Amino acid sequence: MATIKRDQHDIYPFISAKGRLAGAATGKSILITGGGKGVGKVSPFALAGATKITITGREQKALDATKSEVEAQSPGATVTTVAADVTTEDAVSSIFAALPSGPPPDVLINNAGINADFSIADSDPATWWRDFEVNLKGTYLVTRAYLRLLDGKPGTIINVSTSISDAVLPNMSSYATSKHAVNRFTESVQLEYGAQGVRCLAFHPGGIASTGMGQRAPLQFRGSLLDTPELAAGTALYLSTPESSYLNGRLIFADWNLEEVEKLKDSIVKDNLLVSRVNWGPSISTEIVGLPPR
Numbered sequence: 001m002a003t004i005k006r007d008q009h010d011i012y013p014f015i016s017a018k019g020r021l022a023g024a025a026t027g028k029s030i031l032i033t034g035g036g037k038g039v040g041k042v043s044p045f046a047l048a049g050a051t052k053i054t055i056t057g058r059e060q061k062a063l064d065a066t067k068s069e070v071e072a073q074s075p076g077a078t079v080t081t082v083a084a085d086v087t088t089e090d091a092v093s094s095i096f097a098a099l100p101s102g103p104p105p106d107v108l109i110n111n112a113g114i115n116a117d118f119s120i121a122d123s124d125p126a127t128w129w130r131d132f133e134v135n136l137k138g139t140y141l142v143t144r145a146y147l148r149l150l151d152g153k154p155g156t157i158i159n160v161s162t163s164i165s166d167a168v169l170p171n172m173s174s175y176a177t178s179k180h181a182v183n184r185f186t187e188s189v190q191l192e193y194g195a196q197g198v199r200c201l202a203f204h205p206g207g208i209a210s211t212g213m214g215q216r217a218p219l220q221f222r223g224s225l226l227d228t229p230e231l232a233a234g235t236a237l238y239l240s241t242p243e244s245s246y247l248n249g250r251l252i253f254a255d256w257n258l259e260e261v262e263k264l265k266d267s268i269v270k271d272n273l274l275v276s277r278v279n280w281g282p283s284i285s286t287e288i289v290g291l292p293p294r
């Protein structure tokens with residue numbers, strides 16, 4: 001059994017826009033939800049040569065500030081901002097209506113996310129469900145609009161998930177299950193659209209203390225927020241490259257060293273690893289209705 005250590009806490013040359021991936025996004029168009037703040041505002045895509053970047057979020061002021069920062073840092077990039085709430089269909093339509101002219105974005109990053117923190121009995125139902133609205137419905141609505149825009153053409157979708165999506169932890173029932181559903185949704189997109197050249201991947205961006213979510217993190221996680229936003233951003237850049245196609249439909253952790261993970265490529269593909277399944281173990285066998293035995 002291979003152990004993949006979670007000891008990569010900052011950007012490293014293998015995934016860096018200033019290192020091995022210099023120029024990896026040359027001429028590309030990128031759409032990032034939640035792109036005005038936190039993880040989403042770090043733009044390795046602009047550094048790696050992307051020319052059109054569209055960022056969305058609800059707060060226009062944050063989008064404007066990020067636009068100024070990114071355009072100052074990468075003069076070859078033009079940033080379009082759209083204030084929109086990803087949970088409503090009309091607002092998502094407004095994002096796609098505002099996209100810069102030309103072909104559809106090469107890469108969509110579904111990064112907008114929130115997390116509630118309470119036990120099930122103590123939870124407020126609207127707040128509990130809001131995690132699903134933003135994390136799952138938002139990802140679904142934006143992905144749906146993107147797939148319609150692609151209209152049979154290839155594209156890349158990167159869904160920001162969390163390591164917690166594969167854990168059962170107290171007070172995380174809305175956040176963890178909404179992100180778990182994002183992982184399965186990622187697999188569904190890959191299954192339905194892979195043949196037209198769509199790549200869809202999910203990734204844990206790391207534990208990042210400096211972002212909004214990091215600052216609001218439940219006490220139990222504060223000591224494990226060791227990663228930089230640049231690690232998350234570089235991972236997204238790597239996942240946007242065809243080199244990472246063996247990870248299509250799968251969940252990846254940013255704090256893994258992806259150069260090491262690439263060495264496991266054959267077994268990841270052959271054994272269909274890094275996907276969400278019920279753990280039947282070696283002693284139980286069953287079949288899913290309508291499908292042949294596993």
Ligand SMILES: NC(=O)c1ccc[n+]([C@@H]2O[C@H](COP(=O)([O-])OP(=O)(O)OC[C@H]3O[C@@H](n4cnc5c(N)ncnc54)[C@H](OP(=O)(O)O)[C@@H]3O)[C@@H](O)[C@H]2O)c1
Nearest residue numbers: 034038039057058059085086112113162207208211212213
């Ligand atoms: N930080 C961590 O340690 C960590 C760990 C695991 C996973 N993540 C994931 O990383 C992603 C980014 O989180 P972050 O850490 O950068 O937190 P953050 O600073 O709070 O950023 C969240 C982003 O989502 C946007 N957003 C929230 N609700 C929205 C809505 N209804 N419509 C549109 N945009 C919305 C926010 O912009 P507005 O407020 O302007 O709308 C903001 O840009 C999330 O998906 C989160 O689950 C983070």
